[in-house]
Amino acid sequence: MDKSVATLAEAVAPIGDGATVMIGGFGGSGAPIELIHALIDKGPKNLTVINNNAGNGHVGIAAMIEQGLVSKIICSFPRSSDPIAFNEAFKAGTLELEVVPQGTLAERIRAAGAGIPAFYTATSFGTDLAEGKPVETFDGKSYVQERWLKADFALIKGEIGDTMGNMTYRMAARNFNPIMAMAADCTIAQVTRIAEPGAIPPEQVVTPGIFVDRMVEVAEPRQEEILIREGAVYP
Amino acid sequence: MTNALDDIKLNNDQIAWRAAQDIEDGAYVNLGIGFPERVAQYTVKGRTPVFHTENGVLNFGPAPAEGEEDWDLINAGKKAITLKSGAAFFHHADSFAMVRGGHLDVAILGAFQIAQNGDLANWSTGKGGIPAVGGAMDLVQSAKxxxxxxxxxxxxxxxxxxxxxxxxxxxxxCVTRIYSSLAVVDIADGHFWLREKVPGISFDDLQAVTGAELKTEGDVLDLIVSGEGAPV
Known part of the structure; x- marks a missing residue:
């Protein structure tokens, strides 16, 4: 078994028009910038993107929007230090937005990965974001039904991966990456180093390889935050 | 009225200081982005609360020096942070299991409006614009x-x-206590209960700038910000 692929272009090759794509990261932390930019180079259209945010500056998801790849974003917080790409597309009506409370977003993703089609949560009860959703009372408290959130692809970023797909993450760059890996039909990971099986002690594996389909090495990944501070624009 | 209030009201640091006095030793605490983050600066000496951030860190510390940032180590406000010893990283579903499972002792947030029944409005003005909710709806429904x-x-x-x-x-x-620029108000049984007020305002003047009845039981204490480390 060897899940590694040689190039970023090869890694994102299966992603076509109309796909739903989960993208890991929280702001720039854990964002698979190189995979996103490879996807922009490929240029599929009409994508639904699932991320906590909706892009920042002119790189990463913001660049996907500017390059016309995205028709819908599902996120919890479409604001950032420089949200112009999202704001302009949203105001122009070319980009649909679904706002989901952050914990509900995470749990919908986790539920999809665990094969749970729906669950109940207290979050959003009595608010506009619960409109139209079934409500049930359990032990005297009201809960809102939420459904799983699946994707065709997940683009994620890790620290060390082995050729069987086992992965670790660096610091708080973990965030949505491990749960998105579970919720997509095809999970594509970029890691700083691809190692042989056994290089990661089994106790330290965070994402077991069963959740990962393709892995590409990006030895010196860029940080979105630093790119934005440099004024970078992609492409 | 507003101008007179400006002279006697607490500033944001003083409000944050007052809130910090109620955080117990060992409490697990989530502070909202922006103004509530300041509460951490006024942690009472000798107490060690553990701060949680939505993006998957427990027991983080203040911002690093400029130039020392590691952008894989940020808080929910996307600001660079540091770690204290005994910190932990975890993924987003675990982070919100901590919130939604009722494991957090305290969540402190900002507000647009708070109703006397404890309803909170703090995520959207309802006047159009771009909606953004983050983790607020999770925190308010499930923190202790x-x-x-x-x-x-x-x-x-x-x-x-x-x-x-x-x-x-x-x-x-969901809200049980309000730390305002003029008062500390509890919410119970569908009412505002005035616990403390700044000494410069009378009860009647405070009631006049409050949109629902302020009830009292026992003494209303003076809300005074002073002591070691208190902001001026």
Whole structure:
């Protein structure tokens, strides 16, 4: 078994028009910038993107929007230090937005990965974001039904991966990456180093390889935050 | 009225200081982005609360020196942070299991409006624009204690403590304590209960800038910010 692929272009090759794509990261932390930019180079259209945010500056998801790849974003917080790409597309009506409370977003993703089609949560009860959703009372408290959130692809970023797909993450760059890996039909990971099986002690594996389909090495990944501070624009 | 209030009201650091006095040793605490983050600066000496951030860190510390940032190590406000010894990383579903499973002792947030039944509006003005909710709806429904830091009135002098919220709700019946620029107010049994007020304002003048009845039981204490480490 060897899940590694040689190039970023090869890694994102299966992603076509109309796909739903989960993208890991929280702001720039854990964002698979190189995979996103490879996807922009490929240029599929009409994508639904699932991320906590909706892009920042002119790189990463913001660049996907500017390059016309995205028709819908599902996120919890479409604001950032420089949200112009999202704001302009949203105001122009070319980009649909679904706002989901952050914990509900995470749990919908986790539920999809665990094969749970729906669950109940207290979050959003009595608010506009619960409109139209079934409500049930359990032990005297009201809960809102939420459904799983699946994707065709997940683009994620890790620290060390082995050729069987086992992965670790660096610091708080973990965030949505491990749960998105579970919720997509095809999970594509970029890691700083691809190692042989056994290089990661089994106790330290965070994402077991069963959740990962393709892995590409990006030895010196860029940080979105630093790119934005440099004024970078992609492409 | 507003101008007179400006002279006696607490500033944001003083409000944050007052809220910090109620955080117990060993409490697990989530502070909202922006103004509530300041509460951490005023942690009472000898107490060691553990701060949680939505993006998957427990027991983080203050911002690093400029130039020392590691952008894989940020808080929910996307600001660089540091770690204390005994910190932990975890993924987003675990982070919100901590929130939604009722494991957090305290969540402290900002507010547009708070109603006397504990309803909170703090995520959308309802006037259009781009909606963004983040983790607020999760925090307010499930933390053991939900407190709010706020100016007592809006920039236009309108009450923020109201009978019923007119802005879109973040959560229903969730807030139990308000630390305002003029008072400390508890919410119980569908009412505002005045516990402390700044000494420069009379009860009647405070009631006049509050949008629902302020009830009292026993003494109303003076809200005084002083002592070692207190902001001026």
């Amino acid at each position: 204690r939900v407190a709010v830091l706020t100016d007592h009135v809006t920039k236009h002098g309108d009450p923020k403590l109201v009978e019923r919220c007119t802005m879109p709700l973040t959560g229903v019946g």
